[in-house]
Amino acid sequence: MGLGHCEGLMEDDVYGSIASTEELMMVKTAYASDGVVDRRILSSIITPTPMDPLRALQIKWCVNGSAPKIVSSMVRKRDFVYVESSGIVMNHSMKKLNWVLSKNAAIGYAQTPEVCWVCHKNQSSSLLPKKLCRICRGRVCHTCRKPQELCFVDLHSRKVRKYKLSFCKRCVHAAHYQRTLEIAHDELVEENPWAPTSFEVEKV
Template sequence: MSNKRFTTTPSSSIADSVTLAKIEEYDEYLNSEKRVDFTRWKKFTSSGATTTYLERKKPNPDSKLPETLMTGTLPGTLNENMFGLVSPTLESMRIKASYLNDFSAAAVLATIVEPTVAEPLRSVVIKWMEIDIPGASIGIVRNRDYVYLESTGILCLKNGRRVGYHLLHSVNFPQTSDLLSRVRGNMSLCGVFSQAEPGQTDCRGTGVMDPGGDMIRVMAVVGMIQATMAVNQGVKIRKVFKKLSFITPDLELSQRKVSFCVKCLLDTNMDTLEAARQQFVYSENIQLRNIEFSLLSSGSDATIAST
């Protein structure tokens, strides 16, 4: 597997090294016939065709939290699953959150790599998110927030196998200082995916999450499990729901019931990669052109009002 495909900015270099290591782990996992080492891992819970494990003992005695492992299969093709995971814009984050409920507040802080026509599922962004903690509303605990680099894409192994990856890795910058009434946590979660058979995608995800502060260990572990499952099950948002989420012009999220007839669904059927281009590439270009047109129209006057 060549690493020339990756970018070379400092932030993405961190993500690249972590991602390459996880893809190598996944390759070894496939070569071992997907065996799980039960001397290291113990089963914690199952959801559908996926199973989540907790690490029995930490190699690092200074770490209080175990690593998590999730393995199994997800419905849908590799492209469909990756389309469900990638969210390079605030709008796509809000739509995803409306189905997965994986965070309570979020923001896109910086974009490093944008989706392109050639690679519509490739994205590297710096994000912030806040997670509601039970008891925070009455002051028992404080919500946790995270500043992290999110890297998503698809690579080809030496044997020609296409693998998708989705990484969430904490980063720190001078401009992202701790916020009031929140505890800044750290995390590193990575899911790797490949086409198992028609209509099924194999997945393997690992993660460790340090929520910071004095959070009870059981609550922290449950949060880790939920986060790992959310990272690996973004395909849920590509299913048809009774309620669909829409972004209004003022960037507010609304949900309403929408009815579809079978003929309409067949007529609007679109290749997954083309759908990703429509959402992440073409629509963004249209928005930029609208902004430029608005600025040019305003600039046609003798003066431009400033704030």
């Protein structure tokens, strides 16, 4: 909440504070230099009309990339989902009241149980490092994990490097019995199957 004085009409204040389209959001960022590097309108519940051009209720998403240059390499960009509402009404004394409200939307995420998806044993009390299968992304315990050494081409040095990746028993078994024609087809569809860009890898 802010309190202060500015020259102009209430309509000027509301009009300068809202943007009902993604294009207007981009233009507003260019003028205000507010640090927003990307934005989307997720849903328009109430859209402005010719009869009420300043009334809006929208759900928006934006990415804020502003940070001092001295720490810009250490600060990660943050994104937000928020509800924005604006409008002008008349009170009982026939005086105009305007509002522009923005409220961050809290998003809850389901907690993934710490169980091995192969043997279904609880891993929450295990002292061993918890790993994910690089294919199915399922959580696997030490017993059901099958580390495999695979070779990839480094995009910068153009050298072949060997990496150790973690897979679950089921995916390793499926890979052993997958048809050769299916593997050849997938390699053609994949943009660069021999680059380690899609894996979090450990160099051997």
